[in-house]
Amino acid sequence: MTVLPAPALPPVISPFPPTVLAGLRQPGAGATAEILRTVRLTNVITWAALSLHSLLVEPARDHLPLREVQWWGTLNLTFIAGMLLTLHLMNRWPPRALLGLLAVQSVLALGANAFLNGSSVQAGLLILVAAQVGLLLPFRHALGWVAVQSGTLLWVLLTHWHNLDAWAFATGYVCFQVLAVTSVRTAMREIRARRALGTVVEELQATRALLSEASRHAERLQISRELHDLLGHHLTGLGMHLQVAAHLLPDSPARTHVHTAQGVAQQLLGDVRTAVRGMRDMSRCDFPLELHALAQGTNLRVHISLPPDLRLDCPVTGRVLLRCAQEIMTNAARHAHATQVWLDVQRAGASVQLRAHDDGPGVNALRFGCGLSGMRERLEGLGGTLDVRTPPGQGVTLCATLPVGGLA
Incomplete structure (x- = not known):
């Protein structure tokens, strides 16, 4: 069989103007990191299933030359290496560099598809790219990316298939890619909302602790004031009256008891002052x-x-x-x-x-x-x-x- 050269792929042009690219911020490290492991595992399993099916079915069914199968395998392995590298660097590299790696993945996936005569199964690699795009770009920009790589997929399929079949599969993969982007964006929003809720709960707990401490402080201050104003006042008056009584009484056994009562009153007044001072110190x-x-x-x-x-x-x-x-x-x-x-x-x-x-x-x-x-x-x-x-x-x-x- 004559070996036909693989169709040349048009360059993948970013649908985003430079101002949009310049305004992109690094994805939220917290929300992105939490779902990176899931995206990585899902993408690797999906890549393995698609590659195994393509290797076992496409070359034998379409009688592909060994050289084309080897080129497909090279591009396919390079794709998985690039995908793992992109996911590894998702929170480390700037967005512009990550977009470049994603563009390389799109070209590799489309190239591998072309070497398999427009394999409908191999086109599923674009879904893996779309899931990564959803981690990095806002939703409307991710849809633009999906539109560009889906249009390129349609061009590849039209070179090998009938027009109706090419349009049917290309539009079908658009739906799968949009679903991947939507799922990733929804997961990120859920993680951010859950973390924001956790922060609010922490703030409420801290505020409750502050209110509780302020309430206890106010109660201690109120009790200390009452002790000082009421007991202290009456004990001071009692001491003064006992002092007068001690001077007025002649020398007799009763005068000894008055001096004793005067000492007890002074001791009680000192204890009240000590208790008031201790309650104020505890409130600090x-x-x-x-x-x-x-x-x-x-x-x-x-x-x-x-x-x-x-x-x-x-x-x-x-x-x-x-x-x-x-x-x-x-x-x-x-x-x-x-x-x-x-x-x-x-x-x-x-x-x-x-x-x-x-x-x-x-x-x-x-x-x-x-x-x-x-x-x-x-x-x-x-x-x-x-x-x-x-x-x-x-x-x-x-x-x-x-x-x-x-x-x-």
């Missing part, structure tokens, strides 16, 4: 101790810098700063991909400042999620401010400021 927040406890409970390496005489008399202020520090460490580990965090607390006039930065790569555009928004709302509710900066390559820098009068 031991900020340095609890901050170090938070740092020990994370996998990050946390460097803490505190003034030696730091003291926060207001428990609400201390709790807000602690929650801010907790959110900073959580974001550094979960979103900033950092290994170290530096926390610096300093007095600045009538305010206290919590400055933090990490060793993460930083981001081009910072978006306030539930965590940062909740942190800013807590600070602003107490008259404070939040400033966040993230220069690319220099990590995230955050400064939380709170007015506080009880800082020593």
Whole structure:
């Protein structure tokens, strides 16, 4: 049989203008990484099934020359290697480079299809490319990609098939590719929604803890005031009356008992004052101790810098700063991909400042999620401010400021 040269494939032209490509951001590392393993496993199994069917059926049915089968095998193996490389680099390389790898996969899949005389089974590799495109591009841009590679598939099929069959299979694969893109995008949205919900739950739990602590603090203060104002007042009056009685009484056994009662009243007054002072001290927040406890409970390496005489008399202020520090460490580990965090607390006039930065790569555009928004709302509710900066390559820098009068 005469060996016919494989049809030349037209270049795959990106349907996206340069402005769209420039505006693409790296896919959300969290949501993408969570489904990469599933996409990788599914794609490898699908590739193996399609390749096995094509190898066992197409060459014998269409009496293909060995040379064409060898070219098909080379392109097919290169395709799976390129697909695994793309999935491995999905959260590491910039989007433009990943789009280039996806374009190479499309060309390899279409080329392998051409060497099998327009195999309808081998065209299923385009579905694997579409699933990866769904991880990287917005939905409407992914549909544009599907349209380009489906149009090229139609051209390949028209060179080997009747017009009606080529159109039928090409449009059918368009539906499968759109289904792959939609499934991946839906999975990513579900993961993002689940994580956002988890963040909201954490914020609600933190807020509940703050409210509970503030309520306990108010109750302790109320009880301490009542003890001081009522018992203290009456015990002071009782002591004064006993002192007068001791002066008026002549020397007699009763005067001894009056002196004893006077001593008991003074002791009771001292005990009340000690109890009131203890209740007020219990309502304070031991900020340095609890901050170090938070740092020990994370996998990050946390460097803490505190003034030696730091003291926060207001428990609400201390709790807000602690929650801010907790959110900073959580974001550094979960979103900033950092290994170290530096926390610096300093007095600045009538305010206290919590400055933090990490060793993460930083981001081009910072978006306030539930965590940062909740942190800013807590600070602003107490008259404070939040400033966040993230220069690319220099990590995230955050400064939380709170007015506080009880800082020593």
